[in-house]
Each structure stands twice: as structure tokens, then as C-alpha cells.
Amino acid sequence: MQFLSDKLLAERFSVSRATIWRWTALKKLPQPVKLAAGTTRWRLADIEQFEAQQGGEK
Known part of the structure; x- marks a missing residue:
């Protein structure tokens, strides 16, 4: 499982x-x-799922 810091986010x-x-x-x-x-x-998988739900926008 990969994680992201607030700085990386x-x-x-x-x-x-x-x-x-x-x-x-x-x-x-x-x-x-x-x-x-x-x-x-933050879990990378959660962030990727969030991005997908947002239409891939970052």
C-alpha cells in the first residue's frame, strides 16, 4: 500500500x-x-479513485 504526504498531494x-x-x-x-x-x-488508491470520480481532473 502506498501513501502520499500533504506535500506530495x-x-x-x-x-x-x-x-x-x-x-x-x-x-x-x-x-x-x-x-x-x-x-x-493519504492512501494513493483513495486519491486515484477520487480523481477518477472527478473525471480525471487534478
Whole structure:
């Protein structure tokens, strides 16, 4: 299973890290998983499914 950080997601969607967290709070992105204290990541499969549902737009 592969995971993406907020930094990698921000690069993927060409937005800031703050926007990634704002979208997460607004439930516009799949919910992340907390792997350890201070380590939160998004599952790559969840992000790919989200992108497919959005019509492939990033």
C-alpha cells in the first residue's frame, strides 16, 4: 500500500499544503490515515479513485 504526504498531494494538485488540509476538513478529499504521531498520509488508491470520480481532473 502506498501513501502520499500533504506535500506530495499539494504538488499533485498544484495547490498549497494549507489547501490540502482545508479540502480535507471540508471533506473534498478522502480522509487521511494517521500512521504515527505527527505522521498523517493519504492512501494513493483513495486519491486515484477520487480523481477518477472527478473525471480525471487534478
